[in-house]
Amino acid sequence: MLLSNKLILAGVSLEGSALAVLTQDIDVPLQLLGFITLHAAASAIIAQLVLLFLPPQYRQPKWTVLGLFFLLAFFVPLLSFITMTAVVLITRFFSKTVIYYPFVNVELPEFTLGSAGIRNSLGEGAIRTRLNNPNLSTEVRVKALLSAHAMSARYSVPMLKELLGDEADDLRLLAYGMLDNREKTLNALIHELLIKLETCHQSNLCQLYQKQLAELYWAFAYEHLAEGDMLTYMLTQAEHYTRAALEIKSDGDLWVLLAQILIKQQKNQEAEAAFDQAIRLGMPVTRIQPYLAELAYQRHDYQAMRKHLQLIPFNNQIPQISNIQRFWLRTPA
Known part of the structure; x- marks a missing residue:
């Protein structure tokens, strides 16, 4: 408080002296030099005074804040005084407290295997x-x-x-x-x-519609809704729109979808090629290994099948896959 009182007194004295210089009967250049020098000193003191009254979180970076208030006081004396007074009042009495929490180590959350969400009774x-x-x-x-x-x-x-x-x-x-x-x-x-696809003219939007159409046609086969000739038609349409979407943009998810469709059509070699392409595009290998193991089993290549099963994490959340791993790899439960 004592320091702020001294700064107020010094600022008022210097600003008063600067104004007094303008009333002196001396040469104009000397008069301006004296005014600018005293006014600059008063502005620096006012900037320091405002900095003292600001809450600690608003004082950093120090020299930037000082420079801002100095320029305001120097170039806009009266208006800047009102502005800086308002700034001090708002930051001290109306701003929210900023709390900085340090980084801490937390325990891992409890995780339960199985599907997320509310389970049926x-x-x-x-x-x-x-x-x-x-x-x-x-x-x-x-x-x-x-x-x-x-x-x-x-x-x-x-x-x-x-x-x-x-x-x-x-x-x-x-x-x-x-x-x-x-x-x-x-x-x-x-x-x-x-x-929507008929009236679409943007390639990225057309690719999205084709991908969604492929997934919907595939749903008829995946959900066992279609049988016989209807199943053949749905798979053909799903393959058509998947390949059309891939022509616009190569996508790992689409290659996996295409491989699943090809497996359902019993085109196993093409399905393996599609899975390889998906892996090259960055799809997780662990997601594709169950399909590759299934394809190896269908061609009676049991050594390759075991190799694919070994690459699947043993903490797999799907019980069926875990049981298959335990059977073929003789892993204890």
Whole structure:
């Protein structure tokens, strides 16, 4: 406080002296030199005074802040005084406190293997058991069927198809409605994307539409919705739009999708080439190894199959793959 009082007194005295020089009857150059010298000294003191009143977090970088307030005080004396007073009041009484937390070591979060999200009250096995048990009441089986609707379509669709021949009308009609609704949803999305693709003139946007179309056509095969000639058609369309998207831009995900389609079409050699291309584009090898192991198994190359299985982490989250690893690599559970 004592220092600030001295600075205020010195600043006022120097500024008063600078103004007094202008009233003296001396040569103009000497008069201007005296005014500028005294005014600059007063401005420097005012800048230092403002710096003292600022909160600590606003004083850095020191010389930059000092220079800013000095220039304001020197070139805009009266207005800068009002501005700097407002700055001091705002920063001291109206600004939020800035808290700097140091870096610390934290423990690893607890991680649970398995699918993320809220799980159904019934597991897949329990749902299948209840649906396939005709001795249970229709109400219990309907509840199990509704639980199946919340499952992934890849696993629920086969169960729904099994119920199409069930003796219970409610179950049969509900299963048919759920299957029909899923097919209509996919067909509506495909129809919408085809319209967008016809009017598309930007290559990156066209590539996006083609990729989405490939994924939707592939969904019919992946979710077991299509069979026979319809399956062949869906796979052909999925391959067509995947290759069309790859012609615009090479993409690792698309090469993996193409390989999956080719496996379903029993074009294993082309599928392996597609997987190799995906790896060259930076796709994680561990993601592709299960497919390569499957292809090696189909051509009865068990040594290569074991090699691919060894490259898959043993803490794999998919139980089926972990069980296959333990069987073929004789790894204890």
